[in-house]
Amino acid sequence: MNGRRRWTAAPANRAKRRPALALAALPLAAATLLVACRGGSDDIAVDGSSTVGPITEAMAEEFLKQADLRVSVGISGTGGGFEKLCRGEIDINNASRPIDEDDEKEGAACARRGIEYVEFKVALDGLTVVTHPGNDFAACLTISQLRAIWDAGSEVDNWAQVDASFPDLGMKLYGPGPDSGTFDYFTKAVNGTTDQSRSDYTASEDDYVLVQGVEHDAGALGYFGFAYYQGEGSGLNGVAVKRDIDKNGEPVEGAACVSPTVDSINDGTYPLARPLFLYVTRDALADADVRAFVEFYLTHPQYVTDVGFVPLPEEEYRAQLDLLHDVSPGGER
Amino acid sequence: MSAEQLQLSGGARTSFKRWQGRAFAALAFACTLVGVLSLAVLMYEVLSEGATRLDIAFLRDLPSRFPEQAGFYPAIMGSLWVMGLTALLAIPIGMGAAIYLELYAGRNWLTRIIQINIANLAGVPSIIYGILGLAVFVRAMEFERSVLAGALTMALLVLPVVIIASQEALRAVPPSLRDGALALGATRWQTIRGQVLPVAFPGMLTGVILALSRAIGETAPLIMVGAFQYIPFAPDGVFSRFTVMPVQIFTWSARPQAAFRETAAAGIIVLLALLLTLNSVAIYLRNRYQRKVKW
Numbered sequence: 164m165n166g167r168r169r170w171t172a173a174p175a176n177r178a179k180r181r182p183a184l185a186l187a188a189l190p191l192a193a194a195t196l197l198v199a200c201r202g203g204s205d206d207i208a209v210d211g212s213s214t215v216g217p218i219t220e221a222m223a224e225e226f227l228k229q230a231d232l233r234v235s236v237g238i239s240g241t242g243g244g245f246e247k248l249c250r251g252e253i254d255i256n257n258a259s260r261p262i263d264e265d266d267e268k269e270g271a272a273c274a275r276r277g278i279e280y281v282e283f284k285v286a287l288d289g290l291t292v293v294t295h296p297g298n299d300f301a302a303c304l305t306i307s308q309l310r311a312i313w314d315a316g317s318e319v320d321n322w323a324q325v326d327a328s329f330p331d332l333g334m335k336l337y338g339p340g341p342d343s344g345t346f347d348y349f350t351k352a353v354n355g356t357t358d359q360s361r362s363d364y365t366a367s368e369d370d371y372v373l374v375q376g377v378e379h380d381a382g383a384l385g386y387f388g389f390a391y392y393q394g395e396g397s398g399l400n401g402v403a404v405k406r407d408i409d410k411n412g413e414p415v416e417g418a419a420c421v422s423p424t425v426d427s428i429n430d431g432t433y434p435l436a437r438p439l440f441l442y443v444t445r446d447a448l449a450d451a452d453v454r455a456f457v458e459f460y461l462t463h464p465q466y467v468t469d470v471g472f473v474p475l476p477e478e479e480y481r482a483q484l485d486l487l488h489d490v491s492p493g494g495e496r
Numbered sequence: 497m498s499a500e501q502l503q504l505s506g507g508a509r510t511s512f513k514r515w516q517g518r519a520f521a522a523l524a525f526a527c528t529l530v531g532v533l534s535l536a537v538l539m540y541e542v543l544s545e546g547a548t549r550l551d552i553a554f555l556r557d558l559p560s561r562f563p564e565q566a567g568f569y570p571a572i573m574g575s576l577w578v579m580g581l582t583a584l585l586a587i588p589i590g591m592g593a594a595i596y597l598e599l600y601a602g603r604n605w606l607t608r609i610i611q612i613n614i615a616n617l618a619g620v621p622s623i624i625y626g627i628l629g630l631a632v633f634v635r636a637m638e639f640e641r642s643v644l645a646g647a648l649t650m651a652l653l654v655l656p657v658v659i660i661a662s663q664e665a666l667r668a669v670p671p672s673l674r675d676g677a678l679a680l681g682a683t684r685w686q687t688i689r690g691q692v693l694p695v696a697f698p699g700m701l702t703g704v705i706l707a708l709s710r711a712i713g714e715t716a717p718l719i720m721v722g723a724f725q726y727i728p729f730a731p732d733g734v735f736s737r738f739t740v741m742p743v744q745i746f747t748w749s750a751r752p753q754a755a756f757r758e759t760a761a762a763g764i765i766v767l768l769a770l771l772l773t774l775n776s777v778a779i780y781l782r783n784r785y786q787r788k789v790k791w
Binding site for chain 2 (some may be wrong): 206208210213216217219220221223224227233234235236237238252369370371388390393395396466469470471
């Protein structure tokens with residue numbers, strides 16, 4: 164060590180070292196600078212379902228024109244959103260299904276951490292069963308026919324097996340994958356049990372793929388959310404659905420075929436309509452800005468229509484507004 | 497086999513060998529075409545779809561539910577913030593580690609273990625870094641879903657590549673240069689500072705910029721760390737919430753309205769333009785520094 168030091172050049176060289184030293188000190192300097200400025204909390208964090216996300220974005224877009232606030236929307240999925248809500252990481256969860264009270268990461272986690280939440284119904288979605296544009300025979304399908312096609316273990320692979328009047332045409336199935344809330348709802352409504360479905364169909368979480376598939380396959384049958392039927396999927400046939408059996412499989416008398424339209428979903432006659440929710444923590448509701456945002460959400464159904472979904476009936480919105488006004492911060496619902 | 501037959505088959509073998517050579521050249525050319533053609537098709541698709549949506553307003557506006565009004569501004573700013581901070585963190589640390597491993601560390605079992613680990617880390621799927629970032633930076637260190645947490649995660653992601661590329665560059669410096677400097681009485685530090693680094697720097701820089709251009713297109717780890725899909729503002733600090741270009745493009749391409757596909761294509765064009773800019777800066781810097789070195 165000493166030997167080497169003797170060979171070190173004179174101080175004249177010292178100035179040259181500085182750039183390199185500065186380079187080494189950069190991360191340190193950066194770190195100090197970073198800690199100095201923490202962001203404000205004048206913002207609302209929303210996460211959750213990719214189905215509900217676009218509605219919340221539309222609301223935020225309009226709401227922010229009148230409020231000096233920051234609203235951020237993520238799409239971690241309904242389950243991922245509940246997990247974050249019950250960790251206290253976000254204010255609002257966009258949910259395409261109700262919370263699971265017993266789930267370790269959802270209701271149970273909220274209960275354990277003492278995080279209370281309020282559920283608001285904000286819009287309706289109608290799961291739409293679609294066929295190839297050239298399919299003119301399957302204008303209406305009953306729930307029991309859909310169940311025969313989609314139930315676990317089903318081996319239906321030809322339209323003639325569904326109804327004697329249908330032609331001898333190979334059937335190809337398209338639907339969302341098992342992680343999707345749309346899949347959860349459809350399996351429950353049609354097959355009677357959540358997640359109970361045949362699995363030998365073309366599954367994709369990307370609805371655009373489903374639209375493409377059904378569009379290019381004469382014998383195709385598929386299902387996805389109403390917004391896609393309004394948008395990319397508008398060229399496909401939307402099949403009318405007849406509720407010939409109820410939830411318990413008992414026959415229903417005098418049911419009619421109902422097509423998926425804004426009106427039939429809105430008035431509840433379309434059998435495969437589902438509500439979409441906001442879950443807001445009570446802590447967040449104590450904040451005037453969050454309350455204002457939820458109120459804006461419930462009083463501007465026209466923006467729901469903009470992104471391809473269906474508003475609730477008016478009296479439902481009134482009930483949800485009453486709920487919002489009843490919820491006094493920290494008190495019982 | 498008669499002598500005549502032998503001669504014949506010998507001539508056939510020569511022409512077969514020649515044919516073999518030409519066939520291989522053709523095959524290699526076809527392989528090259530696959531890459532070039534698919535890039536050309538991709539560029540054509542994206543440009544023809546997105547060009548109409550590309551204007552100043554697209555770069556300046558906030559996202560919207562109407563595809564023709566949707567803007568890219570928060571995502572562009574988010575990407576610049578995250579990548580800037582990533583560079584600030586990863587470059588000094590990565591180059592420092594490379595210099596240590598290549599020029600100071602002894603050749604023992606510990607160095608070998610570190611070396612193997614770095615090589616392995618370079619091959620870990622990026623989503624794993626996202627999970628790590630979520631657990632460590634977002635939750636344990638309570639940086640929340642911020643630019644800082646995103647940049648730290650991305651810095652970890654690019655570090656192995658930066659280190660390995662920098663090591664390669666350092667290794668390419670002729671040992672005679674080092675030996676010469678040391679023989680003339682320079683210290684190890686003087687040798688590194690005055691002789692090795694100037695020669696190796698262009699190569700190190702190229703490695704860094706290639707690593708960063710890979711990171712700028714990453715989606716999965718940032719979604720994991722908590723990039724939002726809808727952010728109507730540009731980040732104003734390292735603790736700000738953020739979104740980045742690939743996440744915004746992904747969100748648009750999943751929208752039900754057909755017109756959002758054009759918006760997504762326009763976003764891809766901007767991302768590609770930024771990537772090309774980054775790469776040309778790399779080439780410019782490399783040429784500039786290379787010219788300075790005179791042996």
